[in-house]
Amino acid sequence: MNATTTSTANPLREGLSSRPLPQPCSVVIFGASGDLTYRKLIPALYNLAADGDLPAALTVVGFARREKTDESFRQELQDAAKKFSRSGLNDEVWKSFSQRLFYHRSEFGDAEGYKTLAQRLDKLDEERGTRGNRIFYLSVAPSEFEGILKQLAAAGLNKAKEGSWARVIVEKPFGTDLPSAEELNTVVNNVFEEKHTYRIDHYLGKETAQNIMVLRFANAIFEPLWNHRYIDHVQITASEPLGVEARGPYYESSGAMRDMVQNHLLQLLSLTAMEPPTDLSADSVRDEKVKVIRCLRPMSPEDVVRDVVRGQYIEGAIGGQEVKAYRQEDRVNPQSMTETYVAIKVSIDNWRWEGVPFYVRMGKRLPKGGTEIAVQFKSAPSVLFNKPTEPQGPNVLVIRIQPDEGISLRMQCKMPGTAVRIEPVKMDFHYGTSFGKASPEAYERLLLDAMAGDATLFARRDEVEGAWAFVDHIEHAWHQHDNPPPLAFYPSGSWGPKEADDLLARDGRTWRRL
C-alpha cells in the first residue's frame, strides 16, 4: 500500500497533512552500535515522535554484534538522544518512544541471526501492528553490504508479504569509483529493486537544498533569466575550517573529490541546472537531475590539467590557533598526495547552459565554513552605466545552503549625492530571521520520506553512476596518467591555492568572497 492510498482511505486526513504519510513499519538498523545511530538516526526518530509525525505503529530494531539487551540498548539511546536531540529530551515522549526500540544481537554473517530477526519482526507485526512493512537501514561500511544483503535475501526478508513492502536505505559512500559503484549497486539491486532502494545524501534533506526548486520554479522572475543568455557563470562552494580530524585513514582513501564533490556538490549542481520536471514525483525530479549529470562534459587528461586544481593544506592558522599540515595529521601518509581542496571548471553541454561555466570548489582548512551556490548574471550593457572605467558589479544571486541559510541578491544602486555614483547593495533573506522556527534535521525529513515511500530526495542509481563517471575522468588523470598535474599547496586559513584563483582569472573572473 502506498502513502496516497493510506491518506485517501482515511477521510479524516483531508486538510491536515500536505505530505505523503509515513506508514506503519519496522526500521532495522544494521550497525546499531555505530556513531550515526547515536548521533543522527535515533535523535531524528525521537524528534519525529515528539512532533507527532511518526506512525503510531513503528518499531526500531537495532542489529549489531555487541551483547546488549533491549533495556541496555534503550538506556544508551536515551543518553544519546539527550545529548544530540535538537529539542532536548521529554520524559513522557521518551517513555513512549523507547517502548518501540528493540535490540537484536547477531554477527552480520550469521544466517541464524537473520532467521531469528525474521521471526522477531513477524512477532512485532503481530503485537504492534507494523503490518509486515520493513526498512533495512545499512549504517555500516560498504564492504559489509554484500554479506548483509545476501543474508537478508536468504532469510526472505527482502521480499515483502502481499500488501506490504520492504525497503533498503544505503548510506554513502556509494562506491569509490564507477566500477565499484556499479558493483555495489548491483549487489543492492540483486536483493532490492531500485524502486525500493533509498540512497541517502543528507545534503538533499537540508531545507535550503529543497528550496532551490521552489526558488526557481515558484517564482516567475528567475526562470526566464536562468540560462546562458543572462547568466555569466555559477560558483558552487563548500568550505570548511576543519581539517580531517580523526578521519585521516578514511580521507587518505577518498580525498575531497570523492568525499564531497562526487555526491553533495554535484547534487547541488544538478538541482541548480536541471530543467523543470513535469511533476514533483520522485522519478520526474530525478529524471531531470540525471539529464544534467549526463550533460557534464567529460574531461580528458589535458582538460584536467587546465580546468581542475587539486590542493592540500600545509601549516597555518585557523581562528588564531596554529594548525598543522595535512601530512602531519594523525594516521596520514607523510608523503600523501591526497587532495584536501579541489576546484573544477565544469561545462554542461546542453541548450540552456551552453558556454556557462560552473565553478565548483571544496576545501578543508579554509577561513570560514559555508556552502553556497552563487549565480552571477551577465553585466548590464555599458551604454549608460557600468562603463569600463567604472567598477563592474554584476547581479549575483546567492543561495546559502549552510550555515545561516538564506538567499541574497546583489544589485547596483545610486549612492545619495549630486553626482551619479553607483555602488552594489545586497537584498538579503535569512531563514533564521524571517522564520523563527528551527528547521528539522535532514535525517528527520529523509527518514519520514523513506517511511512514506517518497524517494525524491534520495539519489537514484543512474545519478550516482553518472556522477562517478564524470569524477573518474579526473581521478584517472590524477592517479593513473603518465603526466599527472601537480598537487598545489595552500596554507591553512587561506582561501586555497593560487592556482585556483588563476583558474578563474584566466576567464576574467574571480571567486566570490564568502
Place this chain on the structure above:
Amino acid sequence: MPANFDSTSLGEPVAIGQINRELKKIWDTGEGTLTRASLINLAVYCRSTEALLENTELISEFTRTHACRALVICVVRNAPKPNASAWINAHCHLSGGSKHVCCEQISFLLEGEIKGRFTNIVFANLDSDLPLYFWWQGDISENLNPHLWAWIDRLLVDSIAWRDPKAQFARLRASLAEAKSQLALRDLNWTRSLALRQAISQIFDHPENQPHLLRLRRVSMMHAPQNRSTALLFIGWLAGQMKWKLKSESPIVFTDEDGGDVVIELQPSNSPGLSRITLASDEATFALRHEPKSSFYQATLNLPGGHNYHAIYPACSEDNILSLLDEEMGRANTSEIYLRSLGKIESLL
C-alpha cells in the same frame, strides 16, 4: 485617554502623522545591530485599554517566532470626546546568539466615534506587499467597511468568546458576502481542537483501524464548561468528514452514510479544555485522555481479538492563546473544512 492608563509598555508616544518618520529613527539608531523582519501585517482589533496592554505582551512573545508588523488598534467608542493616540515599539529578540531581530508594533487608542477612521488607520500603516492577517477580538458587533474586508487575507476570530455564536456567524457571513471577500476565515476555537483532530486522524491512518471509523456508533467527550463550542466544532468535523447527517438535536444523534446512528455525548467536566474523548464502534474503542499540564494525549486502543495498544500524541494547550496563534500561522490559507464542520453543528450552538 483614561486618566489611570499606563501606556509605558506600548513604547514611544507619537503623533499619528509622524509614525513612519519615528519608526525610521528606531532603525537608523540601531543600524548594524538591529535587523527588522516582517513577513505579514498582523492587525489586532480590541475594545479596552487592558486588552491593548495584554496584546502588546502577547505580540512581544509572538514575534519570537513570527516576524510581522503588528498594528494593535483599541477602539473605545463610548469615550466622552473623540481622540486618537499612537505609540510605536520594537520587539527585539536575539537570533543566533548575536543578532537582534526586531518587529515593529504600532498601537492605537481610538476614542469616540469618527466614521472611516479605523479603516484609514489600517490602510495607512500596513507594511506594503505583505499579507494582512486581521484578528478581531470579541463579538462582531458591527459591520466592517467592505473595502477593509477586501484587503484582508486571513481573518482570525475566537468564537469561544462570543455571547451568541449563531448570530455572530450569521453576521460574519453577511459581511463576507457583501464584500465578496476571498479571505480565509480562521477560528482559534477551531484551532483548539487541531491537535486532537490530528491525533484522531493519525489513529485512523492505520489500515486496521479504518473499518471501525466507518462504523462508529458513539462519540463521547468531556470538556470544560466554556469549551462546549470547541467540542461541538470537533463533532462537526467528524460529521463533515464522515458525511454524517444530524438526526436529532437532543440527544445529539447523527446518521452515517449507511443509515446507522451515531450518538454524541458531551459532558461538562472540571478538567480544562477537551480532556477525554472516546470513539466506539460495535467492536472497538479508541480513547484519548489529556491530563492537565501534560503536552500529550494518552491514547488507548481496544481492538477485536483482545489487541490493546497505547500511544501518545502531541496536544496543544487550549488555554494558551500564543500557542494557538503559533499553530494558526503554520496552517494553510483555507477555511473550507472549518465551514463544512460549522455547517454540521451550527444549529446546536
